[in-house]
Amino acid sequence: MFALKIIILITLIVPLNYDLCSCQCARAEYKIDKQCCPMCAPGNRVRWHCTDDTSTTCVPCPPLTFLDEPNGLMECFPCTVCDANRGLRLSEVCTRSSDAVCGPLERFYCIEKKKGSCTLAVRHSKCNPGQYIKQAGTGSTDTVCADCTGDTYSNGSFSSCLPHTKCEAMGLAETNPGTHSSDSECGNPPTAVAIIASSVIVTLILITVVSVLIFKHIRKKKLSKSSGKLYSVIFVV
Numbered sequence: 648m649f650a651l652k653i654i655i656l657i658t659l660i661v662p663l664n665y666d667l668c669s670c671q672c673a674r675a676e677y678k679i680d681k682q683c684c685p686m687c688a689p690g691n692r693v694r695w696h697c698t699d700d701t702s703t704t705c706v707p708c709p710p711l712t713f714l715d716e717p718n719g720l721m722e723c724f725p726c727t728v729c730d731a732n733r734g735l736r737l738s739e740v741c742t743r744s745s746d747a748v749c750g751p752l753e754r755f756y757c758i759e760k761k762k763g764s765c766t767l768a769v770r771h772s773k774c775n776p777g778q779y780i781k782q783a784g785t786g787s788t789d790t791v792c793a794d795c796t797g798d799t800y801s802n803g804s805f806s807s808c809l810p811h812t813k814c815e816a817m818g819l820a821e822t823n824p825g826t827h828s829s830d831s832e833c834g835n836p837p838t839a840v841a842i843i844a845s846s847v848i849v850t851l852i853l854i855t856v857v858s859v860l861i862f863k864h865i866r867k868k869k870l871s872k873s874s875g876k877l878y879s880v881i882f883v884v
């Protein structure tokens with residue numbers, strides 16, 4: 648039974664192998680017009696295919712083109728252009744034997760890759776007010792945000808949430824309680840002192856004015872009384 652399986656396998660594989668071998672050239676050769684020609688080295692393309700009595704003629708790839716493998720091609724491939732509109736910048740320049748490698752722009756991260764080169768990158772997310780940057784974005788990962796908790800705040804660009812300012816501890820009054828996105832606001836007690844002082848001054852001025860008026864009124868009364876007396880004295884005389 649086992650021997651039978653082996654025989655079946657051999658009868659299947661051997662003709663297949665033979666077939667592959669008969670239609671393919673050696674490893675460093677390519678097939679053209681039913682004959683095998685030596686390949687050109689990376690960085691070079693074929694100028695003339697080989698003939699019965701000449702080998703392949705190869706020439707270097709022109710600028711901005713490349714071939715990164717041994718080949719039998721008549722044309723080199725154009726170098727990849729790193730497009731800023733796709734969030735990309737050049738990270739490795741193109742050579743005759745290697746394509747350009749693109750990477751994400753500053754503050755971008757790669758979301759599509761092909762053969763070790765980035766093909767599409769997008770901007771890192773921004774954290775919202777009330778969140779802090781738990782993990783800064785990298786070339787391959789987005790920013791990680793987390794919410795502020797307790798008596799802390801962040802405007803979305805802090806790397807941690809900061810504790811609210813304690814107004815009382817600074818001898819100040821809290822004029823606005825803090826939120827998760829803003830600090831508390833403190834007011835100056837001198838403002839309260841100023842209000843009290845100004846009301847005291849206003850009161851003093853009022854008292855002075857009123858007393859002056861009362862004083863004048865009294866004097867007027869006294870004056871008219873005394874002049875009445877004078878008249879009567881003159882009348883008696």
Ligand SMILES: *[C@@H]1O[C@H](CO)[C@@H](O)[C@H](O)[C@H]1NC(C)=O
Nearest residue numbers: 773775776801802803804805
């Ligand atoms: C957050 O605050 C920092 C420093 O106070 C400031 O530089 C930054 O522009 C602020 N960011 C936002 C999003 O308001």
